[in-house]
Amino acid sequence: MSKVVASITTSLDGYITGPHDGPGCGLGEGGERLHYWVFGGPWTYEEEPRGEATGVDKAYLDGAMVNLGAVIGGRNTYDAAEKWGGTNPWPVPFFIVTHRNDEPAEGFTFVGDLNEAFARARDAAGDKDVSLMGGADVIRQALRSGQVEQLNIEIAPVVLGGGKRLFEGFETSIGLEHIGVMQSPFATHIQYRVLREEAADA
Amino acid sequence: MSKVVASITTSLDGYITGPHDGPGCGLGEGGERLHYWVFGGPWTYEEEPRGEATGVDKAYLDGAMVNLGAVIGGRNTYDAAEKWGGTNPWPVPFFIVTHRNDEPAEGFTFVGDLNEAFARARDAAGDKDVSLMGGADVIRQALRSGQVEQLNIEIAPVVLGGGKRLFEGFETSIGLEHIGVMQSPFATHIQYRVLREEAADA
Numbered sequence: 001m002s003k004v005v006a007s008i009t010t011s012l013d014g015y016i017t018g019p020h021d022g023p024g025c026g027l028g029e030g031g032e033r034l035h036y037w038v039f040g041g042p043w044t045y046e047e048e049p050r051g052e053a054t055g056v057d058k059a060y061l062d063g064a065m066v067n068l069g070a071v072i073g074g075r076n077t078y079d080a081a082e083k084w085g086g087t088n089p090w091p092v093p094f095f096i097v098t099h100r101n102d103e104p105a106e107g108f109t110f111v112g113d114l115n116e117a118f119a120r121a122r123d124a125a126g127d128k129d130v131s132l133m134g135g136a137d138v139i140r141q142a143l144r145s146g147q148v149e150q151l152n153i154e155i156a157p158v159v160l161g162g163g164k165r166l167f168e169g170f171e172t173s174i175g176l177e178h179i180g181v182m183q184s185p186f187a188t189h190i191q192y193r194v195l196r197e198e199a200a201d202a
Numbered sequence: 203m204s205k206v207v208a209s210i211t212t213s214l215d216g217y218i219t220g221p222h223d224g225p226g227c228g229l230g231e232g233g234e235r236l237h238y239w240v241f242g243g244p245w246t247y248e249e250e251p252r253g254e255a256t257g258v259d260k261a262y263l264d265g266a267m268v269n270l271g272a273v274i275g276g277r278n279t280y281d282a283a284e285k286w287g288g289t290n291p292w293p294v295p296f297f298i299v300t301h302r303n304d305e306p307a308e309g310f311t312f313v314g315d316l317n318e319a320f321a322r323a324r325d326a327a328g329d330k331d332v333s334l335m336g337g338a339d340v341i342r343q344a345l346r347s348g349q350v351e352q353l354n355i356e357i358a359p360v361v362l363g364g365g366k367r368l369f370e371g372f373e374t375s376i377g378l379e380h381i382g383v384m385q386s387p388f389a390t391h392i393q394y395r396v397l398r399e400e401a402a403d404a
Contacts, residue, residue: 012355012378012394013369014216030375143361153214157378157394159345159369167215167361173232176214176359181390183383188392190385192214192359 002069002125004118006132006139007152008166009034009187015163016136022080033158037186056184064152068092069125072117074138075100078108093124097138114141136166143194144172151176151192157185204271204327206320208334208341209354210368211236211389217365218338224282235360239388258386266354270294271327274319276340277302280310295326299340316343338368345396346374353378353394359387 010016011034021028026045027035036042038061040051053061071090075098088094088107095109095117104110111117121130132142142148153166175195182189212218213236223230228247229237238244240263242253255263273292277300290296290309297311297319306312313319323332334344344350355368377397384391 013372018375033377155392157380159372159374159376159378161369161373161375170215170361171363172361173220173363174361175235176361178359178385178387178390181383181385183380183392185380188380188383188390190357190390 002122002127002129003149004130004132004142004147005064005150005152006134006142006148007064007154008134008136008139009037009154009156010166011156011158011160011163013159013161014165014167015160016134016166017080017163018160019162021163024082026080028163030158030160031163033160034156036156037154037184041186056182056189057186060182060184060189064131065091067129068131069128070095070121071131071133072097072114072121072138073133074135076137077133077135080135083108092128093121095121095124114138114145114147118142118147136164136168139166140168140170143170143174146196148194150179151194152189153192154187154189156187204324204329204331205351206332206334206344206349207266207352207354208336208344208350209266209356210336210338210341211239211356211358212368213358213360213362213365215361215363216367216369217362218336218368219282219365220362221364223365226284228282230365232360232362233365235362236358239356239358239386243388258384258391259388262384262386262391266333267293269331270333271330272297272323273333273335274299274316274323274340275335276300276337278339279335279337282337285310294330295323297323297326316340316347316349320344320349338366338370341368342370342372345372345376348398350396352381353396354391355394356389356391358389 018028018031037057039049040054043049070092071094078096083105086105095111097117098110176192179191220230220233239259241251242256245251272294273296275298280298285307288307297313299319300312378394381393
């Protein structure tokens, strides 16, 4: 059965970027440390990352890829990642939520809002999962509207002391259930099932 | 060797209480869920918790107790916990940081500031560990001043959507190193070594 899985990396203090992120600045000051796990160890903005995930991190990623059917990302993420060099980095359709009318780079599909993204991505994914990769704003939107079935938080072992918070301005309480946890030197990967709260008049 | 271990439970969105915590209100709205792991499962403020930690949570607590030499807590925590019924809940000396001049309940020692608390607690602990149990303000103070050697974060599987944030106003970046992780149905226990950053002129 297809499900929507939101996945994002945060610092221990809950930031998905360091201070001053954006186009040309990646994940902000110190933000490289969030993604050591993706690249197999330390890297910096000055020297592009060349490594790949290893060990527990590779096993975790490989597990997620098996059932991947489509990916959704926000426009800020697309811009901050500099369009991933102009090529969809996933082997499946990649939908970018944006209000702008410019043309997407090859392999990307622009959609006007998150609901349209879910409709298109579910269609494309068939029985496989729809991965919602962030940024924080689209994950918050999807959590608020009850459209996330699984939440994967990868906690990098760093306190960043500033940046963009995943749960900034998020005032909804949500029950979660553990699916599992894996830990490498570079991240603690926690997987949660998102619980549907019973309606007040149930 | 004695070390300072700060330990605290947070929600996935980084809150150590729900909204409206305080004397008579425990850990605030929904805050019971933070401590399901301590009491072996669900409980509510209406019916006092009676259970004890079980399984992974018990193993985790037992591991921490082996080397426990002294405990430090903040005054707000002491008040919110209603003095733990007037009895020190730990089998070791318990120091409460407070500016007020009232008399402590039996088994507690009041000290005027965090540095005095560390000095007294290290003395009392000998070769064993000093546990800094929170609240958030004393943990932030101790992290800022480089006095924490190990940080244990117990993440309860809940998004609270409000309350007091552990890292509120904390603008220092700190490198961490994984020591280990354990997960029960009620918490993911992550243990970190706190890294000393090299001095800029080293």
